[in-house]
Amino acid sequence: MTAVHLGMPAFPSFPEAAEAATTDAQLRRNLRNATHTIRDKRARAVAELSDWAGLRAAAAAIKNRTLRHLDHYLLQLEEAVTKAGGRVHWAIDAADANRIVAELVKATGETHVVKVKSMATQEIGLNEALAAEGITAYETDLAELIVQLGDDRPSHILVPAIHRNRSEIREIFVRAMGRWGRAAPDGLTDRPADLAEAARLHLREKFLSAKVAVSGANFMVAETGTLVVVESEGNGRMCLTLPETLISVVGIEKIVPTWQDLEVYLQLLPRSSTAERMNPYTSTWTGTAEGDGPREFHLVLLDNGRTGALADQVGRQALRCIRCSACLNVCPVYERAGGHAYGSAYPGPIGAILTPQLRGITSALDASLPYASSLCGACYEVCPVAIDIPEVLVHLRERVAETGKGHPAERTAMRAARWVLEDPARLARAQRLATRARRFRPRHLPGPAAAWTDTREVPRIPEESFRDWWRRTQGGGPRAGGGPAGKGGR
Template identity: 45%
Template sequence: MTGAPAPKFAAAARVALADTRARRELRAAAAVFGRRRAAVPEPPDWEALRAAGHAIRDAALLGLDAHLERLERAVTQAGGTVHWAADAAQARRVVTALSRAAGADRVVLDDSLPVRELALDAALSRAGITTAGPPARGADPGGEAEDGGGAARVAVAGVDFMVAETGTLVFVEAGDEPRASGGEAETLVAVAGIETVVPEWRDMEVLLQLLPRSLTGERMTALVTCLTGVVPGDGPREVHLVLVDNGRTRVLEDEIGRDALRCIRCRACHHVCPVYERTGGAPYGPVHTGPIGAILTPQLRGVESAAAASLPYASTLCGACADVCPVRIDIPEVLVHLRGEVVESRRARPVPPPELVLMRGLAWTMGEPRRYEAALRRGTRWARLAARGGRIRRLPGLLGAWTDARDLPAPPAEPFRAWWARRRR
């Protein structure tokens, strides 16, 4: 799965920004979400729910090993089977092997995040298994028989929450994205990131209020399914749960960065982000997008690649995402923390990056008042020459990268320090 290195965010965003139709659609989508959310008044205990959601997700992460073991016991006791995958390749092998063992040549696959993250569609196709999306519920059921013999024997579905206490898998379906968790298939393969566990059943009383409002702006999503193991006579005869790490434990190592794993995948941060509203999802990479993607992807993949390292900079740090996050992830704080990581990881390189050279030069200049004042006078003169109409649109040379995405106000004719000195005379 290697190819040309992925482009940096700014380069990929340029393509997206040129697509005016896509930008109009993104703006319209954000407006629809805003209207829907505004139509449903915020419940009076919303802040208390956010505080509880924050604490529940923290408790899940800080005791993750114990919760996963408890979950495994509960699922197994209820007649399900638990599989573990340290990385995406292992997860793909498990899902493919389970589909084959069930004798399926056709698998129903939903469009959930773990399914996309693991590229299960492509993996199953390579194994000679046909994949199909789940049927829209309420669609004419007669149409299904025409495309090859009714319901598929195997359904692969992404899990939204798993309850350690009871072994319950929770699937949250918005009206327009049907999940494969319905009762039709004989074998259900549920795929979950290990971080989606919550300690107790009663924690769902909080998350099932936070997620719907943040996901679709409604009081409750159209369909929520809670499934605990195998139920005789109802639904799949085999239930498999695949627990996937694939970089998550790496995120867990970082005490600040791990806050990103609280995410309940609602996309509320997307709808309020001024950067996402203009670029859309594509420049963030294939899986995690928007502000949450900008803090998750660099941690899951590491900041060594230029594409991942550019993501913490894909933000104006306006803070709208932190205000709207139902589990109170402080995305700007993590962004700044990750910018620090990116700088640190480049400090050790044999050829220092331009910013570092510039900053060292500035440190030398500002270390001595006379040097600083002389530089200020000279700099002001040059800067005023480069300005047009009070703004500098393009800086020369390497500094030009800074003015790629912003302009710079021209400095006043007389620097503050010169004015101060004159006034006191």
């Protein structure tokens, strides 16, 4: 598999990066506060709908239908968008997509674009690619602005600056806004309302003068050629409405077949992501509209590894994802490791199954992601499109274990363990060997087990295994009902 760009340079493996994050008390406090607040709200918003389970099942089924017939729906979408006055481009990978977007921007003669928050453009590293072509991309979502001004990386799908608290954000605004445009007002406080007001003023001049906008989309309706952007702040409406040219970069899996299908996702997405009955703004557009909004509309359909995931019958379900980030907010690992440790535009549980599928498992980081989970299952429980994330994680672990260099020592140990466990007599002998060594209870173990004894005691080995006890005592004396001796008898 060729290297697929997910908007990030080379990174340390997940355990290394996560370990550093666990020692950052401020980061852990920020993440804990934010994720715990939203997870409780989400639970309440979901509980309002008595038919949540039915909506969830339908959402999964609609996406499954779409994915199984993706070629059909892509062609249907292309035809509908074209008929409505849009132009459709196809991009095999990040470089392809970045080249297409840069050429489209250059054709307008502009050197500045405004951007709506989009996972796909983050994934392909569009801003950096445009910068290399002399084009400046202004992020207009508040959190993306915080990240851009702070020369930082996003750490959450919905709330990219979740790792920053209000006083850090104030400091970034005061320091950097002036370099990008209108400076932060004097005496800026760290009240969220004041920070939002500073962003409003800073960005307004960008919106009013922008000629080109770049967006992603939450959904594309195949039958009508309609694109949908779900947002809160109104920066999306600004970008989708004011410029003359709109370029939308969207993953090929974002299709839903029919207009009616939106009734499912427009109920599931806001409640799962921001815990609202409905997000403040949803924009839908179909090609171009006479006298209203952009005169030119370009849709760039992005593969960038998605067809690789599509080919895996277990992993395919990850393409159902609607980027709500509910799985991040309930994940105990994400809460402690932070988003950056996942080394990709897609952090958290969904990132742990999406990134290795899009990029492959050749780097140390990507091969470590499938293990970045205790398999507690909280992510699957909240997923509005029922992606069985633990199932896919285990499946990807299998790929890591069985392909490439894998983990040779672990493989040997697993084979040995299987050999012992396959046969009760061998197991009993192994247990007796352990029992003989029981007085030796080390406080610190060597090798991979060392990590265990860094913070925990090792369990004591009992004098006798259960199976030997049963064999010796017939289960500890008189049997209930006085029946005949059990199978375990001497």
